[in-house]
Structures are given as C-alpha cells and as structure tokens.
Amino acid sequence: MDKRNIEATREALLQAAGRLMTACSDPSEVTSRAITKEAGVNLAMINYCFGSREALLFEVFSRLQHEAEQQNPVFRSIVQSEMPPKQKLIRLHVEAMNMMLKYSKYVKAITKYALLSRSISASRGSLPFIQAHFGGRKTEQECRLIAYELSSLHELVLLRHEEIKAACGVDLTDERVLLKYVTDHVNMFLGE
Incomplete structure (x- = not known):
C-alpha cells in the first residue's frame, strides 16, 4: 500500500470513528468491525494505521x-x-x-x-x-x-x-x- 493510500485509509477510519462516536449512546458500540465497515476498509487497517x-x-x-x-x-x-x-x-x-x-x-x-x-x-x-x-x-x-x-x-x-x-x-x-x-x-x- 503506498503512502497516499495509507493516508486516505487513515482519514477514512478517523472520519468513520468520529461519525460512529457522535451517533452512539455507548462507546462500546463503536467496535473495530463497526468502524472498518463504516470506513469501507479491511479490519486489519485499524491496527496497521493506528496500532489499536x-x-x-x-x-x-x-x-x-x-x-x-x-x-x-x-x-x-x-x-x-x-x-x-x-x-x-x-x-x-x-x-x-x-x-x-x-x-x-x-x-x-x-x-x-x-x-x-x-x-x-x-x-x-x-x-x-x-x-x-x-x-x-x-x-x-x-x-x-x-x-x-x-x-x-x-x-x-x-x-x-x-x-x-x-x-x-x-x-x-x-x-x-x-x-x-x-x-x-x-x-x-x-x-x-
């Protein structure tokens, strides 16, 4: 994955997590699977881009x-x-x-x-x-x-x-x- 794709993926994850946190009533609802589904990326990308x-x-x-x-x-x-x-x-x-x-x-x-x-x-x-x-x-x-x-x-x-x-x-x-x-x-x- 090249640097531009990594940055785009990071930004997609950040935006998705932000939207989900805003909409949730309990932060435990904002799972890794929910974030990556919202962002349209592979589950492993959270750890790859952020570590956790x-x-x-x-x-x-x-x-x-x-x-x-x-x-x-x-x-x-x-x-x-x-x-x-x-x-x-x-x-x-x-x-x-x-x-x-x-x-x-x-x-x-x-x-x-x-x-x-x-x-x-x-x-x-x-x-x-x-x-x-x-x-x-x-x-x-x-x-x-x-x-x-x-x-x-x-x-x-x-x-x-x-x-x-x-x-x-x-x-x-x-x-x-x-x-x-x-x-x-x-x-x-x-x-x-």
Missing part, C-alpha cells in the same frame, strides 16, 4: 479537542492574558475538563489508552505553564512529570465523575465545584 482501536479513538478525540480549542476564544484569551502561569493553568484545566465532560463518551472510550499507552514524553499543553511557574527551579523532566500527573488525575476523575458525585458529593458539572477542584489540585502539585 483505542489509539484511533484517541486520535479522533485529539482532533476534536484541537478544533474546539481553536474555535473557543476562551482558550486563546487565557493563554494570551497577563495572568500568572498557575492561574492560566487552572483556567485551562477547567476549560479542558468542561470540554471533556461535554464529550464524556470519548472519555470512557479513551481513558485507559491515555493513561496506560500514551507517551509520557509527548508534549503536554500544561508543560509551558508549569515550567513558567517554577522559573527554572525544577528541571524539564520534573515539570513534565507534574504535567503528566495532573492531566492523568483529571482524566481519571472525569472517567469516574458520576461515581465521585454519588460517593463524595463532588459534582464536577457545577462550574464552581470544578474550579475549586482544579485549583486545589494545581495547588497540590505546584504549591500554594
């Missing part, structure tokens, strides 16, 4: 997240603001978590992959703000670990947010509660 169904769904969500961030002026205004880096980090995490709550089907479908298979060395959106906050007092590796820990904690909490609400009374769909939750955890990792 979960990696494919993670890529679909990453694109969706990027598009939402580009279209949402709040993200841009936070980044361009004069707020201290820690405040930017808090506001960005609140906005990202709100978006993930909106797309909770994806959270259920990709969290295990994101926590266990995503590259730890991959760039994290939080990293520059954490580095700016510490101003050289921590190494890049230490800051990268904090970014990974913070994003992983938030992903896991979002996956279980309904159980957390029932068991702990913490309703992350309430904007004030979410802001307090994020602020507390950013303070825990970055210090008061």
Whole structure:
C-alpha cells in the first residue's frame, strides 16, 4: 500500500470513528468491525494505521479537542492574558475538563489508552505553564512529570465523575465545584 493510500485509509477510519462516536449512546458500540465497515476498509487497517482501536479513538478525540480549542476564544484569551502561569493553568484545566465532560463518551472510550499507552514524553499543553511557574527551579523532566500527573488525575476523575458525585458529593458539572477542584489540585502539585 503506498503512502497516499495509507493516508486516505487513515482519514477514512478517523472520519468513520468520529461519525460512529457522535451517533452512539455507548462507546462500546463503536467496535473495530463497526468502524472498518463504516470506513469501507479491511479490519486489519485499524491496527496497521493506528496500532489499536483505542489509539484511533484517541486520535479522533485529539482532533476534536484541537478544533474546539481553536474555535473557543476562551482558550486563546487565557493563554494570551497577563495572568500568572498557575492561574492560566487552572483556567485551562477547567476549560479542558468542561470540554471533556461535554464529550464524556470519548472519555470512557479513551481513558485507559491515555493513561496506560500514551507517551509520557509527548508534549503536554500544561508543560509551558508549569515550567513558567517554577522559573527554572525544577528541571524539564520534573515539570513534565507534574504535567503528566495532573492531566492523568483529571482524566481519571472525569472517567469516574458520576461515581465521585454519588460517593463524595463532588459534582464536577457545577462550574464552581470544578474550579475549586482544579485549583486545589494545581495547588497540590505546584504549591500554594
């Protein structure tokens, strides 16, 4: 298969998975067979192009997240603001978590992959703000670990947010509660 065909197949799989995730009521309905049938490609192409169904769904969500961030002026205004880096980090995490709550089907479908298979060395959106906050007092590796820990904690909490609400009374769909939750955890990792 030549490079153009591989790219066309990748794109067909991404589009098909996106359509199916949008239409489903439960992400477990979006099986590899359903995706490849929708895309009109061989079942083996998911593993060939992405490595796994979960990696494919993670890529679909990453694109969706990027598009939402580009279209949402709040993200841009936070980044361009004069707020201290820690405040930017808090506001960005609140906005990202709100978006993930909106797309909770994806959270259920990709969290295990994101926590266990995503590259730890991959760039994290939080990293520059954490580095700016510490101003050289921590190494890049230490800051990268904090970014990974913070994003992983938030992903896991979002996956279980309904159980957390029932068991702990913490309703992350309430904007004030979410802001307090994020602020507390950013303070825990970055210090008061």
